[in-house]
């Protein structure tokens with residue numbers, strides 16, 4: 080596809096891709112994400128309600144039991160978990176909500192596909208790492224639960240998945256361009272298509288009627304300083320998490336973001352010291368290793 084210039088052409092392409100996403104398996108995460116958000120925001124949500132969500136999804140139910148039982152083995156409890164409800168109580172509803180969401184998003188990355196050093200699996204691992212790290216920064220640095228932090232991390236690169244699935248030839252070209260010119264994905268995409276995965280991801284999230292906080296975080300995650308509004312904390316936090324994950328062990332095969340000036344300005348805005356970011360990265364990495372041992376990905 081030749082580079083496009085007009086605003087109308089750009090909107091048409093994004094509209095076309097959003098339609099493709101909503102006619103494909105990817106849209107199956109829409110209902111679970113909406114259900115999970117409702118449960119997260121409802122203080123009266125019960126274990127029974129969570130159990131019902133989990134039972135609709137057999138791979139998720141199996142995972143919940145596996146995690147509960149791995150805790151049972153490591154702590155030498157006197158009984159094994161066979162009931163989902165007991166397992167939910169043992170694991171805790173916060174973790175369960177994250178698991179349910181991760182499982183569903185994982186399914187869209189499911190058919191592993193490799194293009195050079197890119198693979199869907201590495202993008203999935205990257206998304207989990209960014210989700211975990213964004214949440215950890217909220218908890219450790221701000222003392223806030225960051226209800227949408229994990230979800231924003233999981234969904235921030237959903238535009239890349241859409242490009243990979245529906246514009247694969249051009250997507251290969253974008254990956255090559257990112258590598259050869261050593262420019263990040265968003266810049267390579269804009270050179271190829273005149274839009275980037277953040278704008279596309281935001282259009283997908285908007286079509287699912289998810290909260291504005293998720294929409295703008297996905298939409299501005301490659302250009303956080305362009306956003307002026309009430310969600311700049313989560314946008315700058317996700318940028319920092321995404322930056323560090325791409326620089327270090329959780330890249331997905333494109334050239335990492337190189338703009339350390341934006342990183343510095345984001346860290347200043349959220350008042351997080353680079354040293355604190357490094358420490359959180361190490362804790363996140365340890366947490367990822369534990370999740371891997373528990374068979375979570």
Ligand SMILES: [Fe+2]
Nearest residue numbers: 209235236321
């Ligand atoms: Fe990312």
